[in-house]
Amino acid sequence: MEKKTEHYDVVIIGGGAAGLTAGIYCGRAKLKTLLLEKSLVGGLATYTNEIENYPGFPEGTTGTDLMGLFHKQAKKFGVDFKMTDVKSVSVAEDIKVVETFRVRYECKAIIIASGGKPRITGAANENMFLYDKGISFCATCDAAANTGKTVMVVGSGDAAIEEGMFLTKFADKVIVSVMHDHGKMDCNEIAKTQALENPKMEFMWNTVVSSFEGEERLNSVVLNDLKSNKLQNVKVDSCFLFIGYTPNTEVLSGVVDLNRNGYIRVNEKMETNIPGVFAAGDVCDKLLKQVATAVGDGAIAGYGAEKYISECEIYEHQILNQGKLSVVYLWNATDPSCRELLPLFEAFEQSHPEIRVTKVDVYKSPGLAGKLGIDSVPSIVYLDDGKIQKVITEKICDEIMNALTN
Ligand SMILES: Cc1cc2nc3c(=O)[nH]c(=O)nc-3n(C[C@H](O)[C@H](O)[C@H](O)COP(=O)(O)OP(=O)(O)OC[C@H]3O[C@@H](n4cnc5c(N)ncnc54)[C@H](O)[C@@H]3O)c2cc1C
Numbered sequence: 001m002e003k004k005t006e007h008y009d010v011v012i013i014g015g016g017a018a019g020l021t022a023g024i025y026c027g028r029a030k031l032k033t034l035l036l037e038k039s040l041v042g043g044l045a046t047y048t049n050e051i052e053n054y055p056g057f058p059e060g061t062t063g064t065d066l067m068g069l070f071h072k073q074a075k076k077f078g079v080d081f082k083m084t085d086v087k088s089v090s091v092a093e094d095i096k097v098v099e100t101f102r103v104r105y106e107c108k109a110i111i112i113a114s115g116g117k118p119r120i121t122g123a124a125n126e127n128m129f130l131y132d133k134g135i136s137f138c139a140t141c142d143a144a145a146n147t148g149k150t151v152m153v154v155g156s157g158d159a160a161i162e163e164g165m166f167l168t169k170f171a172d173k174v175i176v177s178v179m180h181d182h183g184k185m186d187c188n189e190i191a192k193t194q195a196l197e198n199p200k201m202e203f204m205w206n207t208v209v210s211s212f213e214g215e216e217r218l219n220s221v222v223l224n225d226l227k228s229n230k231l232q233n234v235k236v237d238s239c240f241l242f243i244g245y246t247p248n249t250e251v252l253s254g255v256v257d258l259n260r261n262g263y264i265r266v267n268e269k270m271e272t273n274i275p276g277v278f279a280a281g282d283v284c285d286k287l288l289k290q291v292a293t294a295v296g297d298g299a300i301a302g303y304g305a306e307k308y309i310s311e312c313e314i315y316e317h318q319i320l321n322q323g324k325l326s327v328v329y330l331w332n333a334t335d336p337s338c339r340e341l342l343p344l345f346e347a348f349e350q351s352h353p354e355i356r357v358t359k360v361d362v363y364k365s366p367g368l369a370g371k372l373g374i375d376s377v378p379s380i381v382y383l384d385d386g387k388i389q390k391v392i393t394e395k396i397c398d399e400i401m402n403a404l405t406n
Contacts, residue, residue, distance in 0.1 A: 003104045008034045010305050011098045011107040012079075013086050014248070016043020017294035018281025018301070019113030020070035025302025026111075027077025031309065034105060035074065036098070038085035042067030043115050044245075044282070045291050047138040048159070049166050054291050063140065066291070086114075089255050091274045094312070108312060109305040112252065112264060112272070112279040113298060116245030116289075121154065124211035129239075134218025136240050139163035143170045149237035152177060152221050154209060156185035160242035161195045167240065168200035175234060177207045177223055204234070212239065247283045259285045270301040275367075276308050311367040314358070319368070319383065321356040326383040327404065329359045330374050338378045341396055348401050355405070380404070 010026045012019045015037030026033040040046055045063040052060040075081070082100075089110065090097040098105045118137040120126055129135045136142040143166060151171045153164040156178040167174050176195070178185060182205045185192050195201050207223040210231055214220065220235045247262045256272040256279070257265045263285035270278045280297035282289045319326055329345045331338035342359075349357040362369040362377055372381050372388070382390040382404050392400060 003099070003102060005104045005106060006034075008032050008080075008105055008107040009309055010034070010109045010111060011036065011096075011105050012111045012113055013089070013098065014043065014113035014115055014281070014283070015041040015071075015081065016113060016115045016281060017045055017067065017070065017291045018115070018283075018298040019043070019111070020067070020074050021295045021298025022111045022113060022278075022280055022302040022305070023074035023079040023298075024070070024077055025299055026305055027074060027079040029302070029306040030078075031306060033079045034107075035079050035081050036084055036086055036100065036105075037081065038083070041071050041081065041083075047140055048163065049140040049143070050162070051291060086251055088251055091255055091277050094276070096276060108309045109276045109278065111298075111301045111305055112256070112277070112283055113281045113294075113301070114248040114252075115282040116247045118241060119244045119246050120241060121209045121243065123209040126209075126212055129212050129214060129218040133216070134214060134238050135212065136238055137242070139166050139240060142238065142240075143167050146171045146238050148172055150175065150235065152234060152236045152239040153242060154239065155242035155244075156180065156187060157242060157244070158187045158191060160240075161185065161187040161191045163240065163242060164201060165191070165195055165198060168198055171237075172200065173202060174198075174200055175202045175204060175236065177204050177209065177221075179206065179208050179226065181205060204232075207232075209239075245282065245289070249283060261285075268300075269304050270297055271304060276305075276312070278304050278308075307365075308367060311365055311371070314360075314365070315368060315371055318356060318358050319372075320386045321383070323385045325355040325405065327352075327355055327357050328372060328381040328383070329357065330362050330369055330372070330377050330379040330381065331359060332363050332377045333361050334363065335377060341378055344396070344398065344401060352405075 009031035010033045012022050012035040015035050023035050045067050048063040050060050051063055084100040088099045095106050096110050147170045149171050150173045152175045153160050154177045164174050164176055206226045210222045210224040212218055220233050221239050223232050249262045256274055259265055264279040264283050266279050266284050270280050272279050278301035280301040281294035360368045376393055380392040
């Protein structure tokens, strides 16, 4: 069956905090924007019951409520949403292609905001009990089902300890397996103090999971004591894993540059190594993976996509000028020597109506300077038949301008 083709300015992969923010920026810039999400709009933030560190909510909020607002705002700006899994991405041409099972989406820019998925321990029998069989990654989703029960939390970072404390509102006992020495945890100090004082929390220091045991469902976790090397079978009703994430970049291998852990490499403009392909949020190689940083990344990526598309349009329609004569003045508005030459170009434009004259401020449009291969200002580029004929970077004056087309 031949796939249907649809056209967009921007396709965003992933509907978490980063993708939704990028959507708000692109939609508001009046770009025709599509957001593809394979499971739940809102992403990983919807896994957490309490978000206390996202600015603007002094009383805290829930991940679901916060992401609901992001979603509403993106829809308000006209972003199209489709619930489907991206199967492949192709960026070899200027027109990029994102494919799902049924549809081929052609677009001018792509924003990858596919986040990460929770890491598993790799211990024996783990795959037998994942998700609804007793091993969970989401306290918000599965806390109520553990009312009055004993659960284990594996990990000691912010997510592990904060979600563990949330679980104590439901479970009778929360056993925390920590791989570090007694009292040493990876979470923030406030969470650490609260957790250590919580009577429902019990810590098993210097332990890692050796195996998961049970029949149909998990009923115990075997922990290995890293100091004594002794195994201990701990009876639990559920086990929550909070030991970090791996990036969702399976379909991007060989498409954009990834680091050795599979995270996308980006610069401070959230640009990947491919022009017109941006990445944002937890899928990027970055220091702090939080909603606030995903929002910042998404805003930069959305702005970058808008800028990239507008520069491509100026290049295609104005600078290449359908193969007709074209002169580009590359300047910087803050540089007096560039400003002094402006009247020269205005006079040239008036006396040469057959030539399309474009002024490019390299500060605002560095991408256009890059496309023309220019790295110094003031400069002049003369094009004929869509090809660069002359580049002048020195002694720009009347005579040089008049001799340009000879
Ligand atoms: C338990 C827990 C507690 C947390 N607590 C906090 C907190 O208190 N404060 C805070 O700031 N942060 C918290 N975080 C971190 C925060 O949730 C993340 O940093 C944030 O959600 C990252 O957003 P993102 O958009 O980059 O990625 P995600 O939220 O992971 O979104 C990525 C989306 O992309 C989708 N996707 C992936 N691959 C594809 C594909 N091929 N096709 C289509 N869609 C795809 C996924 O389904 C997902 O919805 C917590 C995280 C967890 C798990």
